[in-house]
Amino acid sequence: MIATATTPDARTALLDACARALDHPGACLREWKQRHPAAHVVGYFPTYVPTELIYACGALPTGLWGGSIAVSRANAYIQQFTCSIVRSTTEYALHGAFDQLDAVLFPPICDSAKLVASIWALNFSERFMVDMVTLPERLDSDASVAYLAAELRRVGATLAQKLGVTIDDGALACAIDRCNRLRASQQAFCSRRATLEATMPLAHAAAVLKAGTLMHADDYLPLLDAFLAELTSDARSRRSKIPVVVSGLACQLPHPDFLALFDEAGFAVVGDDLLLGMCGGVAVATGGDPYLALARAFTQGPPLATRHHDTIHRHEFILDQWQRGAARGVVFLVPKFCEPEWFDLRYLKAEMEKRGIPNLVLDFDEDPTGFGPVLTRLEAFAEILM
Amino acid sequence: MSPKKLETTTLTQKVMRDYYAGCREAKAQGRKVAWSTVIMPTEILVAADVEVLFPENHSATCGTKGLGPALSELAEAAGLSQETCSYVRCDLGVRMGGHSPWGGLPAPDIVFCATASCSTVTKWFEDLTRHFGCELAVVDMPYNFSGSITPHSIDYIVAQFEESIRRIERITGRPFDRDRFTEVMKLSREAHEYWRKCLELGATKPSPITTTDILVNMGPIVCLRGTQAAVDVYRSLYAELSERVASGYVAAGEERFRLFWDNIPFWFALGSLSRRLGEHGAAIVGATYLYHWVREVDPADPLRSMAREYSTAVTMNQSVAHKIDKLCGLISLYQADGLVIHSNRSCKPDALGALDLQRAVERRCGVPVLILEGDHTDSRAVSDAAVQTRIEAYIEALEQKKYGHLRVTTHEIHASR
Ligand code: SF4
Ligand code: SF4
Numbered sequence: 001m002i003a004t005a006t007t008p009d010a011r012t013a014l015l016d017a018c019a020r021a022l023d024h025p026g027a028c029l030r031e032w033k034q035r036h037p038a039a040h041v042v043g044y045f046p047t048y049v050p051t052e053l054i055y056a057c058g059a060l061p062t063g064l065w066g067g068s069i070a071v072s073r074a075n076a077y078i079q080q081f082t083c084s085i086v087r088s089t090t091e092y093a094l095h096g097a098f099d100q101l102d103a104v105l106f107p108p109i110c111d112s113a114k115l116v117a118s119i120w121a122l123n124f125s126e127r128f129m130v131d132m133v134t135l136p137e138r139l140d141s142d143a144s145v146a147y148l149a150a151e152l153r154r155v156g157a158t159l160a161q162k163l164g165v166t167i168d169d170g171a172l173a174c175a176i177d178r179c180n181r182l183r184a185s186q187q188a189f190c191s192r193r194a195t196l197e198a199t200m201p202l203a204h205a206a207a208v209l210k211a212g213t214l215m216h217a218d219d220y221l222p223l224l225d226a227f228l229a230e231l232t233s234d235a236r237s238r239r240s241k242i243p244v245v246v247s248g249l250a251c252q253l254p255h256p257d258f259l260a261l262f263d264e265a266g267f268a269v270v271g272d273d274l275l276l277g278m279c280g281g282v283a284v285a286t287g288g289d290p291y292l293a294l295a296r297a298f299t300q301g302p303p304l305a306t307r308h309h310d311t312i313h314r315h316e317f318i319l320d321q322w323q324r325g326a327a328r329g330v331v332f333l334v335p336k337f338c339e340p341e342w343f344d345l346r347y348l349k350a351e352m353e354k355r356g357i358p359n360l361v362l363d364f365d366e367d368p369t370g371f372g373p374v375l376t377r378l379e380a381f382a383e384i385l386m
Numbered sequence: 387m388s389p390k391k392l393e394t395t396t397l398t399q400k401v402m403r404d405y406y407a408g409c410r411e412a413k414a415q416g417r418k419v420a421w422s423t424v425i426m427p428t429e430i431l432v433a434a435d436v437e438v439l440f441p442e443n444h445s446a447t448c449g450t451k452g453l454g455p456a457l458s459e460l461a462e463a464a465g466l467s468q469e470t471c472s473y474v475r476c477d478l479g480v481r482m483g484g485h486s487p488w489g490g491l492p493a494p495d496i497v498f499c500a501t502a503s504c505s506t507v508t509k510w511f512e513d514l515t516r517h518f519g520c521e522l523a524v525v526d527m528p529y530n531f532s533g534s535i536t537p538h539s540i541d542y543i544v545a546q547f548e549e550s551i552r553r554i555e556r557i558t559g560r561p562f563d564r565d566r567f568t569e570v571m572k573l574s575r576e577a578h579e580y581w582r583k584c585l586e587l588g589a590t591k592p593s594p595i596t597t598t599d600i601l602v603n604m605g606p607i608v609c610l611r612g613t614q615a616a617v618d619v620y621r622s623l624y625a626e627l628s629e630r631v632a633s634g635y636v637a638a639g640e641e642r643f644r645l646f647w648d649n650i651p652f653w654f655a656l657g658s659l660s661r662r663l664g665e666h667g668a669a670i671v672g673a674t675y676l677y678h679w680v681r682e683v684d685p686a687d688p689l690r691s692m693a694r695e696y697s698t699a700v701t702m703n704q705s706v707a708h709k710i711d712k713l714c715g716l717i718s719l720y721q722a723d724g725l726v727i728h729s730n731r732s733c734k735p736d737a738l739g740a741l742d743l744q745r746a747v748e749r750r751c752g753v754p755v756l757i758l759e760g761d762h763t764d765s766r767a768v769s770d771a772a773v774q775t776r777i778e779a780y781i782e783a784l785e786q787k788k789y790g791h792l793r794v795t796t797h798e799i800h801a802s803r
Contacts, residue, residue, distance in 0.1 A: 077741055081469075081731040106531075111504050111702075114529045115738035118706040121531070122742055132531040136542070137501050137508060138524055143545035147528075150538030308508050308524050339734070342467035343474075343509035347516060349465060 010227040015204060017223055018211035025062070025214055029100055032060055032216065040102040040163045045089065045117070046213065046251040047278060048107045048304075049133050050294050053156045055175035055217070056167045063213030064089050064098065068255060068368040077119055083337040084365035085252040086116045093124055103129035103162055105155065108137075109251055109306045110340050129162045131155060139299040140310040148295035156291075172290040179284070182217045185224050186279030190272075192231060201263035202246065203256045209278045210253065241268035242385050245321045247348065248274035248333035249305055249341050254364040258371055262331075265378035270325025273317055274333060276302050305340040314344060315351040322357065328385040329358040331378075336365045358384055390635070392599050394623040401615045402605045406488060412437040413492035418558055421491065421514065423507045424608050425678070425700055426500040426525060427692040429574045430547065432612035433567040434554045438498075439491045440609055441514075445476035449653030449763030451487050453479075458764045460484045472732040472764035474510045481517060494520050496557055498550065502527040502696055502703045504735040521557070523550050527697040533708035535698050543693035570612035571685035580620030581607045582680045587627040589672060589720045591644065594630035596637045597670045598656050607679045642667030643784050646717050648674045648743070649728035649736045650762040662774070666781045672720045674701055674713065706739035710746040717751045724784055725755045732761045754787055756780040 021028050029041060040059040044051070047063070054061035066088035074090040092098065104124075106117035114132075121130040133155050136144035160167045186209060200208070212220050244267050253259070253274070262269055273280075281301040285293040303314040322330060330352055334341045345361065352359045360381040362374060413419050418436045422428050428438045448457055454472055457479025462468055464482050466475055480486040497520060499511035508524060515522040525546045528539045551562045588595050603623060606616040630637070645663065647670045652659055660670060681695035701709045717725060725747050730737045744755040758776060761767035785791065 079729055079731070079737060079740065082734065082738065108505075108529045108531075111506060111735040112738065114505075114531075115706065115735060117531060119739055119742060122706050132529065134528045134531060134536075134539070136528065137505060137526040138546075141526075141546065141549065143542050143549070144526070146545075147538050147542035150541075151528075151536070154536065154538070306505065308512065308526075310522065310524075337469055339470055339506055340509055342469050343506075343513065345467070346465040347513065 010223075010230045011200075014208060014223045014227045017215070017220070018207050021211040021214040022207055026097060026100070028214065029060075029062065033100070036060075041100060042159065042163075043098055043101045043104040043128070045104070045106045045113060046085075048109065048135060048298070049105045050152065050179075050298070052172065052175040052179045052284070052290075052294060053133075053152060053159060053167070054105075055178055056156065056172040057160050057163050057165050058171070059102070059163060060216050061213075062101070063210070064092075064104065065210065065213075066092065066252070066366055068366050069095075077123065078116065081337055082112050082116075083252060083335045084367070085335070086112050088366050090116065090120070093120065098124075099127050101128045103131065103159060105159070106130070106132045107135050108132060109135075110338070112337075112339075113251075129159075131158055135298065135307075137306075137308055139301070139307050140312075144299050145292065145295045148298060149289070149291040152291045152294055169290055173286060176284045176286060176290060176293070178217050180286075182212065182221055183279055183281060183283065185221060185228060186212055188228055189224065190275065190279060192228075201260065202267075202269045203259035203263070205269075206253055206259055206275060207256060209275050213278060240266075242266055242329075242382055243268050243270040243325055243327045244385070245270065245318060245325060245327045245330045246272040246274050246333060247318050247330060248272070249335065249338065250274065250276055250278055250280075252335040252338065252366075254333060255366060255368050255371075257368065258364055258374060261371060261375045261378055265375060265382050267331075267378070267382065270327050271318075271321030273302065273314070273321065276304070305344045315348050318348065319351070319355070329360065329381065331381070332359060332361045334361060334363045336363050392595065392603070392623075392626060394619060394626050395599065395602055397622055398603045398605060398619050401610070401619055405605075405610060405615070409437045409439055410492055418495045419492050420496050420498055421494040421511075422498040423500050423503060423511070425502040425527075425696055426498050427547070427696050428498070429570050429612040429683075429688070429692065430550060430567070431498070431554065433570040434551075434558055434560070434562060436496075436554065436558065438609070439494070441477045441491065441510075442473050443605070443608055444480070444486065444488065444491055445473035445763060446650075446653050447487055448476045448480065450656065452654050452765070453485060453487070454654055454761075454763035455766045457484045458766070468764075470732075471504075471506050471510070472761055472767075474506070474513075476763055477510070478513070493518050496521045496523065496553070498523050498525065500525040500527055500696065502700050504702055504733070506735070521553070523553050525550060527693075527703060530698055530704050530708070533705045535694055539697065540690060540693045543697060544689045547689045547693065567688065568685050571683060571688045573614060573617055574612040575683050575685055577607060577611055577613075577616040577620055578679070578681050578683060580617065580624050584620060584623050584627055585672075585676055585680065587624070587631055590631050591671075591721045592636040592641050593638050593644070593669065593671045594627050594635050596660070597647065597673055597676075598660060599637070600676060601651065601656065601673075604676070604679070638669035638671065639664065640667040641669050641671070643723045643781070643788065644669060644671045644721060645724045645726050646670070646672050646674075646713075646720055646722040647726050647728070648713060648740075649730045650675055650733055652728065652760055652765075652768065653763055654765045655768075659773075662777060666777075668724075668781060668784070670726070671722065672716065674709075674716065677701075677712070677716070702733075702735035706742050709739060710743055710750075713743060713747060714750050717747065717753060722751075722753060723788055724753045724780070725751075726780075727755060727757045728762075729757050729759050730762055731759070731767055732764060754780065754783045 042054045051061040066085040073094040108114045284297040458475040460479035461475035610616040678700045684691035
């Protein structure tokens with residue numbers, strides 16, 4: 001019997017709001033615009049786009065997550081050997097789903113994302129502004145910080161001009177503070193995963209974090225903080241479950257029904273680097289040059305498949321999660337056609353095997369069906385770990 | 387007229403043989419050997435007297451010998467997904483003991499990776515450092531989303547060049563010789579200039595050189611920029627092409643259709659593809675790929691000029707809009723009747739945008755565009771029958787467009803008997 005670790009009210013309020021944000025993004029956006037008629041909405045392709053810049057323009061940042069849409073029109077723009085999120089977001093864009101947006105920002109997370117940004121600029125610029133926050137690929141050089149600070153200034157100025165506003169340092173400091181609080185609460189949420197498992201399986205935890213990329217922080221944070229305030233430790237919760245670490249890439253998450261299979265197969269996810277892109281990273285320093293502070297914080301973030309660091313390596317992060325959570329295995333979730341993640345997988349698997357850590361690789365796309373074999377494989381893995 | 391052998395090819399082959407022998411000798415003598423991506427400003431390494439080898443070039447050569455599938459299978463057995471670039475799979479296949487026409491490459495002491503071609507190379511070169519236990523220097527060249535390079539991007543790249551120079555000084559134990567660097571840059575500029583002039587002559591109608599012949603002579607501009615040998619090769623090629631143009635020499639036989647090629651070639655089918663097209667009087671007269679090496683470097687401002695040129699010359703680091711403009715310009719320069727785009731599943735940075743490119747070129751240049759699905763080295767991903775069918779349909783479209791009717795070829799008359 002699993003104990004309930006919060007009052008149903010805070011939990012239900014949080015989950016209901018998140019479910020609504022995820023299931024009806026268009027309607028939520030319209031409502032938000034009704035409540036804030038003068039404000040703008042800026043979409044961003046997941047992930048690593050500093051939303052501070054968007055908040056500093058007085059706009060609502062909203063993540064463009066793709067989803068389970070049948071891709072047909074996008075086939076005239078993007079070949080089928082690309083990952084599903086770049087194809088599904090393009091399909092949504094072609095259906096006009098993002099026409100309410102004033103601008104869209106892309107990060108150059110991988111070759112596909114760079115090119116898709118460019119394809120959007122070519123085809124959708126009349127609907128909304130398309131720009132790229134050209135993040136550095138290296139996180140291990142002082143030169144990256146100076147470069148990124150200048151790039152953030154450029155993007156901030158371009159965006160502000162497009163939206164007819166100005167970004168002053170006060171507005172940016174305020175946005176940094178808001179995003180710092182958001183990040184801190186989301187990280188507290190993640191670090192209490194062991195307790196959370198009692199009431200909130202991986203699929204729901206992912207939904208909570210993902211909704212944080214769609215809702216305005218001022219609407220979202222009170223709900224999350226209320227939930228965290230009432231969360232009590234419950235050591236019993238995990239006993240009957242098998243602790244595992246899940247590794248993946250934040251820019252594409254499996255379908256909620258796929259994530260729900262972890263719970264069904266009897267796993268407790270005690271650590272991950274899957275949701276990192278949505279809440280990882282250090283607090284941005286306040287007080288000095290805000291652009292430099294944002295840039296520095298980005299380069300100090302956790303290791304990512306799509307960024308290079310000479311001395312900080314991703315397998316060490318996963319091993320750390322594994323140790324802290326006393327996990328028994330690691331599950332790698334790899335998006336189909338995602339080159340960076342397929343490259344990392346080979347090395348990460350080798351590092352796990354070197355240490356005798358059992359691991360399972362599952363590939364996925366956004367297709368909402370056909371999860372039967374996935375459950376079978378998870379159950380077989382659970383048996384090995386028991 | 388039977389095709390004349392290009393005399394420069396003999397010189398190129400000798401230069402390349404000497405270069406590989408030199409690298410092996412350097413390794414044997416304990417001198418430092420680096421591996422690098424092909425879009426890295428290796429002039430810096432040449433000036434530091436470090437021998438440089440290029441795994442992409444090695445993989446392409448494996449591809450021309452038809453080794454792609456066998457090497458890929460070895461790489462896949464070693465855990466690398468088939469969804470990754472097949473250049474990487476060829477390289478890993480050789481590192482796993484597969485056959486290489488060159489017997490593999492001498493192990494590196496350091497690897498250099500510039501991201502202008504793609505982000506895939508970073509993952510590839512990270513794997514090389516794990517494999518060889520050597521240092522990795524990444525030179526990040528941010529994507530030029532707006533079509534032109536930003537001043538902060540240039541500053542960033544230059545700062546990384548300086549970092550690389552300090553690394554090289556540490557590895558070689560010698561101070562970097564700036565005077566020698568200026569000399570190397572002068573040679574690099576000269577080789578680049580001759581290369582550009584050769585391509586300009588190559589654009590003449592009718593073509594004085596086949597694209598296959600240009601590809602065969604590309605080695606020095608890819609591997610030996612900053613050396614006298616590269617200057618010698620392209621000076622010779624330029625002289626030979628000038629003569630050919632002056633005498634009206636025609637390299638590709640009948641040119642009923644002059645076609646331009648986009649993306650990396652099908653390395654394993656260079657000859658068969660041009661024969662197939664040749665049966666219909668079609669010839670590939672130029673390729674975007676050749677223009678990745680058209681740059682204007684400035685010995686008076688070496689680091690900044692290389693930052694700008696290396697970052698922007700390749701279409702992979704440029705916006706699709708920029709690529710469209712570039713291709714439209716080249717199609718008009720070559721007076722091409724059509725464009726063939728290789729939708730290369732192994733090179734997403736060059737393949738994505740193909741559908742927009744097709745639409746834009748058809749609209750702006752008024753020439754038919756063919757998209758061929760393929761892979762530059764892994765021939766398992768290419769359907770020969772599909773390629774044949776698409777080429778035949780395309781030739782019909784070209785016939786209609788250019789001559790307003792369909793031509794029955796001798797080949798078809800024989801086939802229908
Ligand atoms: S899932 Fe992979 S390929 Fe797709 S956008 Fe993300 S990093 Fe790029
Ligand atoms: S992805 Fe393309 S540019 Fe990158 S290494 Fe492969 S072939 Fe070269």
